[in-house]
Ligand SMILES: CC/C=C\C/C=C\C/C=C\C/C=C\C/C=C\C/C=C\CCC(=O)SCCNC(=O)CCNC(=O)[C@H](O)C(C)(C)COP(=O)(O)OP(=O)(O)OC[C@H]1O[C@@H](n2cnc3c(N)ncnc32)[C@H](O)[C@@H]1OP(=O)(O)O
């Protein structure tokens with residue numbers, strides 16, 4: 001292991017990265033709060049400002065993936081569809097099998113210029129996560145309680161609100177509704193069996209209601225569904241902690257652009273269409289498992305410097321006062337200050353372990 005690689009595994013480095021992320025995130029959250037009065041005067045301007053503020057936060061995580069860990073993301077797609085990515089609103093349907101699949105999604109958002117504005121149908125619990133959840137509130141992220149009776153009205157309304165959104169966005173849908181585990185797979189295949197549906201090997205049975213309500217309410221504002229299938233080379237199961245430790249992964253993403261007009265309007269037909277789509281996605285994963293690549297040519301966009309520039313900006317801004325504070329601490333020798341610093345470091349350590357240890361999925365529903 002080289003010196004730089006060893007440095008990347010050090011807790012102190014992780015502490016510094018998390019300190020910059022959390023503090024800059026909280027500053028951005030406060031700035032977002034300040035845009036509230038503007039909503040009543042000029043809503044579109046307030047939205048545009050929030051898109052840029054959100055970029056400041058999410059691009060830090062993308063920078064850790066792209067520049068710190070040096071991970072690579074390869075895109076397999078049709079060259080005719082490629083020029084449209086980032087130029088139109090789209091609904092992205094992605095498999096949910098990895099802890100960092102959202103981060104790879106964000107990386108493609110960044111490379112196609114829609115990172116600040118992109119959205120997801122997320123579980124309600126995530127709205128309470130400091131920094132990310134609070135940022136999402138101002139980004140008009142659509143939250144669901146995963147109780148259809150309650151969600152059908154709120155999700156439809158929130159999607160309708162996006163009709164006049166002033167920036168291009170991708171709306172991510174994890175139709176499986178939860179991350180793949182062998183146990184969840186077993187249960188969902190029992191449901192497939194009772195419903196007379198074909199079994200899937202690499203996916204959970206998709207939940208169709210969220211997809212149908214999204215397609216119906218974004219008709220006219222989204223142009224297409226981007227059917228996206230993600231996997232990692234060498235059978236890796238990447239984690240956020242791995243990324244933070246500087247481990248390099250290689251993601252492969254296969255994207256098919258499907259015009260929204262070709263998706264049935266009727267709920268039952270739309271559900272059947274989605275089940276068929278997941279059977280196709282399953283066959284792509286099978287091909288990947290057998291051959292190590294997806295169908296279609298490689299059209300990879302390369303990383304841009306903006307995530308690194310944003311990260312360096314916040315690091316310089318926030319590490320300078322931290323350095324001053326530490327110098328003061330050492331020169332003062334006060335017991336109280338030293339104890340407070342140790343408490344701060346322990347809290348930061350705990351936060352970083354919770355956030356990067358993949359335990360977000362285990363938060364109570
Ligand atoms: C060019 C590059 C292209 C792409 C780049 C890729 C991506 C970039 C894009 C954007 C990035 C933006 C942001 C990303 C950032 C972060 C994301 C992070 C986290 C978010 C993750 C989540 O929170 S996932 C969880 C929340 N989301 C969902 O659940 C969505 C899917 N769910 C639904 O759609 C549901 O239908 C629902 C939530 C709307 C309602 O749920 P509910 O349970 O109430 O109803 P259902 O209809 O689903 O359930 C009842 C029916 O389901 C049957 N059933 C029962 N058990 C099961 C089972 N185990 N599996 C399947 N089905 C089951 C049951 O029988 C009922 O069936 P009926 O026939 O009777 O209806």
Ligand SMILES: CCCCCCCCCCCCCCCC(=O)OC[C@@H](O)COP(=O)(O)O
Nearest residue numbers: 017021060061064132177178179355356360361
């Ligand atoms: C810059 C470095 C930053 C360091 C670490 C910060 C970590 C912040 C991570 C916030 C990302 C939020 C996305 C969480 C993904 C997630 O939680 O998905 C939930 C789904 O699976 C479904 O969950 P469930 O069905 O309940 O198991």
